Amino acid sequence: MPLTKEQNKNIFTEFGGQASNTGSIEGQIAQLTQRISQISNHLQQNKKDFSTHRGLMQLVGKRKRLLNYLQKQNLTGYRQLIEKLGIRK
DSSP states (O other), X not given: OOOOHHHHHHHHHHHHSSTTOXXXXXXXXXXXXXXXXXHHHHHHHOTTOHHHHHHHHHHHHHHHHHHHHHHHHXXXXXXXXXXXXXXXX
């Protein structure tokens, strides 16, 4: 199930500065993280859903590329974001 408009608005308000700033890297990473956690929960219950597993791997790869970009552009912002989201320990 995709994220609702309210969830997206809250994510971009918290991480992107304002709800209309949907292009911010931090907001996009936070949105992908939320979606990845939802799909992971789905796959724990539906172990044979291989097409969803492939989609999950694509989202993880996209988030990884965005995190690498953020790390090169803004190291302090990168460190704050991964600590706030609880990823890449």
